[in-house]
Amino acid sequence: MTILTDKHKKKTAAPRKISTAFLLLFIVITNPLAAYGSNANVPEPGKTQETTQESVQQESQPDTPEAQKEDQLHVLPAADPDLAQIPDQNEPVYEPVSHTQDTFFYRKTLKGIYSSTDLYFYVEDYWDTKYVYAKIQYDVSQLIESAASSVTFSVNDVPVQSYKLEYKDGNSQILYVKIPMDQVHTGFNSLSVSAYARLFDEQGCVDDYSDANWLSIADTSYIRCGYESRDPEHRISYYPYPFMAAYEPAGKGLVIAVSDKAASGEVAAAMNLMADLSKHTGKRNDIELCRISDLKNYQPSETILISDYNDLPSEYKDKMTKAPDSSGNAIVNFIDDSNAKPLLIITSNDDSSLMEAADMLMDENRRKQETGNLAVIEKGSGQLAVNAAKQSDMTAWNYTLEDIMGSGLSYVGPFHQEKYIYLPVSKDFVLAQGGKAVLKFRYSENLDFKRSLITVFWGDVPCASKRLSQEKASGDELTFEMPGDVTGTSASSLKITFDLELPDLLCTPRQSDMPWAYVSRESAIFLPPAADITLSFDSRVSPFSRNGKFNDVLLILSDEPTSVELNLLGQILAMYGEEAKPYGTILVKRAGEFNGKEGDYNIITAGTRNGNAFISQINNNLAFKFAQDGASFESNEQLVLSREYAGKIGIMQLLKSPYSLNRGMLVLTGSNDETLKNLLDYLRDSSKREELKKDCVIIDASQNITALKFIKDEEGKEGPTLAEKLVRNRRSLVFTAIATSAMFLMLLAVIIILLRMRSYRKKNEE
Known part of the structure; x- marks a missing residue:
């Protein structure tokens, strides 16, 4: 959008100062996104424009600690091979614990002089974690030079161990990494593997053949956490523990019961919790759904009971800490049943409030506030979250790297480097027309700029690329729209690759000479979802x-x-x-x-x-x-x-x-x-x-x-019917109607003004 200076505004001011106002109104109505500019940052989801402007002002300030932290990412984390140790091939020995959790990985291959990958593991808040270690089974290229190659392991970006890399007659090798407990925290943790691999042959260094220096991590590798389970202390904030626990991933013994009346609100809340709890099940889902009178047939080890208070048997009412009042509020009470087994009672005098209680338990931000065994959910309190979600949907699908990853992307080392951005979209996501990306990045100036470039992939489909240049090394940008052939498809990640070629790569480059690139955390992605439904079991979630x-x-x-x-409905809700x-x-x-x-x-x-x-x-x-x-x-x-x-x-x-x-x-x-x-x-x-x-x-x-297959594909259709177009494009039609009406009113106003001006001129001429 062209921005008029004060000088220009004075020159283009219309009689009666009306045209400028109409022009601005016309721009806003006909192109509401123009206010951001074609290359502007897309606002963060859920934030107002005022908040976005405020963040832009902060970004324009001089170097911040965060910016300094980003600059430090350009330093090569791999250790000097001369200082690396011989790989530890002995499994660590610890005191016995009640439970262990192993996290396995897909096969990963690292290529090039310097390359890295991240392995993730999760620590539950109810674990009293005693130890964590990794078992890595790997293979390396027979061409690597062991005296100049090493691998470094970092936990949550803190280096903890470096080992030498050496070829072993084509055999797979195993090493163990002890992970310091002071570097492990609740939630997701990362174990980064950074390889520094050099190539030699009879004639000397051949690092230019970068695909030949590789390290492959097998899918038998894992990270093991040993832990004891904490006492839940009847704290609602621990939910879904102890009703679901990592040591019983199938949910065997857990029963969700509704009253014998099976009122609509009870069943809806039960199905919602069934789906939520099923996220924690593994290869099998043994959670049961039944009526209260059928509980005796299951002998549950944990029970979640959802019932209107009037239909709740007296044996459960007598155990409750507090009864719901007549206001329609819901009560969530974590107690023990008559067999001293965990019992969660969800009840209310208003059937519709039970769903709100289920939503509270599913909402981690709200649930973590309930540190006792009793929670009162006020009727209508969930509507605030619902309204916020609706408001967020209006500006959703705008992401920055900071939203997704918390930071930017750092690339270190020559040749081909690639990083993945795992998109925060649901499995039912399909890309609609109009997707866009604005990537802001910088890179070192010691590159061969005739051969260095950035490429972006939607999944594995290339979308855009740009050659790097010395003039823009300190601040470059790639803006592109998603190509038409990826519209209507889904992907769980974007891949951003850099080819960082050096003009004269010495056989033993110093660390300070290593080329680097950095994609800024302000880089933005706009991913609008398609509205069409897919009626096929191949699409696991659409349209439900x-x-x-x-x-x-x-x-x-x-x-x-x-x-x-x-139970059948519960399992299908768990699937969808x-x-x-x-x-x-x-x-x-x-x-x-x-x-x-x-x-x-x-x-x-x-x-x-x-x-x-x-x-x-x-x-x-x-x-x-x-x-x-x-x-x-x-x-x-x-x-x-x-x-x-x-x-x-x-x-x-x-x-x-x-x-x-x-x-x-x-x-x-x-x-x-x-x-x-x-x-x-x-x-x-x-x-x-x-x-x-x-x-x-x-x-x-x-x-x-x-x-x-009985539902016919719609590819052969000439197009959707008028009724289908109205249903699919309700929001667009409403917007179009408003915009058209506004434009009509503006046109009418302009005509009236012109007529008045003409009449005024005639009077002056007379």
């Missing part, structure tokens, strides 16, 4: 989850839901809520309560035709319809079912909702409880969930699956 939250999900239960039905953030939308209705006119939701239902009246209602919409007696399924044009087989299978079917455009429906059906249990057992295994494909899956008694 969006931005990591449940997306207008309506669960339709039978009028008398069974434990099998509740892999990221399960709070403040999503889950509603629950009985089949007899459902009104098709209120069906503007993504619907999930489960049960049999004879048990769930809603399934009977939509039978004609199913790819595999029930026979008239409801005891088996009918064949269709894609698969002929034998009579016996048709009565022993469970089917999961995705279809377009018949009640609303651009909505989906998932139906989990079987002819009886036994076939539903087969579906349930299948979904408990996370590895089997990965086998789900297409939009219809048949699961037999042996848990063999048959995947079929």
Whole structure:
């Protein structure tokens, strides 16, 4: 946007001082992003423009401690090979502990004279950690010179150990790294591996062949934490511990129970917590859902009980520290049951408040404030967070490197260097048109600028590149829009690579001569999400989850839901809520309560035709319809079912909702409880969930699956209907209508002004 100086403003001022105001109004309305400029920083998500301007003022100040810290990142962290030690091949010995947690890694390969990678491990706040060490199995190139090569390990950016690198007759090698406990903190920790590898042959140094000096870390490498579990002390802030713990990753023994009435608010809250707790399960999910009267059938080791206070049995009321009042507030009380096992009671006199209590438990910032065993959640308190989330959505998808990583990206060493930015997007993310990146970076001046460049990748697809130049070494910029061929695709990371070529690379370069590059923390990325839905099990979350939250999900239960039905819905919510953030939308209705006119939701239902009246209602919409007696399924044009087989299978079917455009429906059906249990057992295994494909899956008694596709691709369509366009582009249409109206009013005002000016001139001429 052209900025007018005071001098220019005086020259271009219009009669009656109206044109300037109209011009500014026209610019703001027709291009609301123009105020930032084409190369301006994109505002941080959730911040107002005032806050962003304030941060810009701070950035313009002289060198800050943070800036000095960035400059220090250019120093090569690898140790002098002469000072490195022989690798420690003996596993450390510590005092026995009750629990250990191993974090394994994908295979990683480091190439070049200098290269590094980060391995991450997590320490829970309820761990009393006694020791941490790493076992690294690795291979190195046979061409490296051991006298001039080393590997350095750093914990949270603090170097802790350096070892020599040496080729061992093609055999894999193992080394151990003891990690100092004073460098380990609660939450994510990083173990950085920095390799400094030189190449020699019979004729001397051959470092120019940079792909030949490599170090490969095997996927059998791991970091082991040994710990004792802390006493939870009935503190709500420790949730989900002890109800979920790393030493019982399947959640076996945990039961989430609702009252025998199974009111809508109780089931919605239970499903929300089921999805949240399932994030902590490993290969299998053994968490159970049931009614209170069925608890005796499970003998739980931990219980979460969600109930309207009026429907809560007296044996639980008597144990509570405090009862809810008539204001509609919810109570969360962490106590012990009659068997001295952990019990979390969530109750209220208002059914709708139970979901707010579940959201509080899922919201770490709110939960950590509850250091006692009793929490009172005021009715409507969650709405503040919901409104904040909606406001954030309006400016979301604008990120800086500081938002994502807390700092910039540092590159040290010659030749090809690459770093990954792991994007803070949910698994349901698909890039819409209009994505943009503004990268600000600087680099050393000792490069061969004819051969040095920066390249950016969307996943593994190259998007943009730029040659480096000596004139801009102290401050360069790469601005680009995401190319059209990556629109409509997803990626979990951006890869930024530098090729830092030196004109005359000596065989033993000094550390001070090492080339470097730094991508500033102010670099910004704009990633708008696409709004279209995908009805396929290949897409694990669409359309039932969006931005990591449940997306207008309506669960339709039978009028008398069974434990099998509740568990089946719980497991499917666990699958679609892999990221399960709070403040999503889950509603629950009985089949007899459902009104098709209120069906503007993504619907999930489960049960049999004879048990769930809603399934009977939509039978004609199913790819595999029930026979008239409801005891088996009918064949269709894609698969002929034998009579016996048709009565022993469970089917999961995705279809377009018949009640609303651009909505989906998932139906989990079987002819009886036994076939539903087969579906349930299948979904408990996370590895089997990965086998789900297409939009219809048949699961037999042996848990063999048959995947079929019934929903036709829309590639051949001429375009969406007018109604579909209205549904998909509601926000854009509203904005367009407002902008068009404003432009019309401005045009009308200009015409009136011109007419008045013409009339005024005529009078003067007369």
